[in-house]
Amino acid sequence: MNNVYCVCTTPDMYPHYCDHWESFKESGRELTFISDNTKDNTFSVGFTFNEDDLKTNLNFDVIPNNRHFWNCLGNRNIAWFFAHLRMLNFYLSYPNYDYYWFFDDDIRMSNWDKFFDGVNKDDSDFLSYFCFKKEDVVTQKNIPNIDDKTFSKNLWFQRFPGEGDNLPTDVNEYFGSFFPTTRFSNKALKTLLEKNKMGYYGYHEGYVPTILNYDKLKLNTIILPNNTSQFFDVNEVNITHKNIRITWEWL
Numbered sequence: 001m002n003n004v005y006c007v008c009t010t011p012d013m014y015p016h017y018c019d020h021w022e023s024f025k026e027s028g029r030e031l032t033f034i035s036d037n038t039k040d041n042t043f044s045v046g047f048t049f050n051e052d053d054l055k056t057n058l059n060f061d062v063i064p065n066n067r068h069f070w071n072c073l074g075n076r077n078i079a080w081f082f083a084h085l086r087m088l089n090f091y092l093s094y095p096n097y098d099y100y101w102f103f104d105d106d107i108r109m110s111n112w113d114k115f116f117d118g119v120n121k122d123d124s125d126f127l128s129y130f131c132f133k134k135e136d137v138v139t140q141k142n143i144p145n146i147d148d149k150t151f152s153k154n155l156w157f158q159r160f161p162g163e164g165d166n167l168p169t170d171v172n173e174y175f176g177s178f179f180p181t182t183r184f185s186n187k188a189l190k191t192l193l194e195k196n197k198m199g200y201y202g203y204h205e206g207y208v209p210t211i212l213n214y215d216k217l218k219l220n221t222i223i224l225p226n227n228t229s230q231f232f233d234v235n236e237v238n239i240t241h242k243n244i245r246i247t248w249e250w251l
Contacts, residue, residue, distance in 0.1 A: 001120065002098045006032045008086060009105040011043035017105040027112035034090055034102070036079050047090060051078055054085045057092055062201055065164025070203050083179060083204040084192055091189040100189060104180035110238040118231030124220035125185040126212050129239070130178035130251060131221035132156075137173045140213055144225045146176070150251040160206035167202055168214065175209035178251065180241050181222060191215050223248070 007021055014035070024031050033046025041050065054060055055078070064081035066074035071081055079086055087102055109115055119127065132146045133139075134157045146156055157174050161167060184192075195211055202210075209219050222239075223229055225248045229237070238245065 002096075003029075003101060004032060004094065004097045004099075005029050005101045005103075006034050006047075006090065007103050007105050008034050008036070008083075009045070010036050011040040013105050014043070014045060020108060021105070024112060027116065029112075029116075034086060036086065038077070038079065047093070049086065049089055054078055054082075054089055057089050058085055058196055060085060060196070060201070062164070062166075064203075065162070067163035068165070068203060069159035069162050081203060082201060082207075084208050085196075087184065088189060088193050088196060091193065095186070095190075098186055100184045100186075102182050102184070104241070106242050107180050108238075108240045108243070111236055114232050115237045115239075118229070118237070119183070119222065122220055122231065123218070125188040125191075125217035126177075126209055127183040127220045127222060128177040128179060128209070129181040129222050129241075129246065130176075130248070131209055131219050132176050132251070134174045137175070139173055140175070140219050143175065143219050143221060146251065147225065149225065149249055151249060152251055156251065160203055162203060165202035165207065166200055167207070167210065168200060171210060171214050173210070173213055174206065175213055175219065176251075177205045177209050178246065179205050179208075181239065185217075188212055188217055191217060 021031060035043055035045045035048045037043040037048045038050040064071040064076045064078065131143050133143050135145050135154060156176050160176060191212060192208065201207065213219060222231065227247045228234055
């Protein structure tokens with residue numbers, strides 16, 4: 001497979017994690033930084049963009065609604081709230097990969113080789129650290145329904161779709177995800193780009209899997225509700241976010 005491996009970063013976060021990503025080179029894979037330099041246009045690490053680039057390149061003029069649960073303080077910019085836009089912006093410049101990996105810069109992985117040996121056996125169009133669905137959804141049988149073991153329980157899907165999210169009116173199956181480790185197929189990004197051109201958008205961790213399921217693309221989850229993985233031994237591949245192992249109960 002022709003894959004690209006991207007780390008999403010910002011000028012203020014990059015110095016804290018750049019040394020960690022040096023270990024990625026040991027896997028023999030080339031790494032690309034995608035850098036949001038909105039706050040510091042002198043920052044030139046990797047593939048750079050700012051909010052105006054997202055607005056211009058994707059013809060996007062929406063601001064996050066401050067009545068949406070995940071923007072209740074009104075301080076979320078479009079690169080955070082609609083995180084898939086930075087991925088679509090990268091796709092516009094590099095449209096020919098089979099799969100696109102995107103990692104938050106604060107993700108740590110104890111064994112990259114065993115991680116990729118496992119997940120590369122999967123052919124889904126969207127793969128994320130967690131992917132889950134509303135209690136009543138029966139499609140995507142390999143995706144777990146959210147349950148009472150999670151912190152948010154059914155509240156997650158009372159918050160998504162939320163104020164300002166704009167999805168096709170006939171969407172009736174809702175999915176959620178946890179985004180710091182994600183993989184998109186070329187078809188998935190092409191589909192999201194087409195939906196963006198049609199004027200659809202929403203909070204990324206709900207919008208992306210919901211829209212891809214709506215278009216009948218295949219979803220999968222890296223970590224299961226019992227905090228194991230179908231792809232690798234979690235005792236051999238320890239994944240942390242902000243130095244913490246995120247469990248199903250955290251959702």
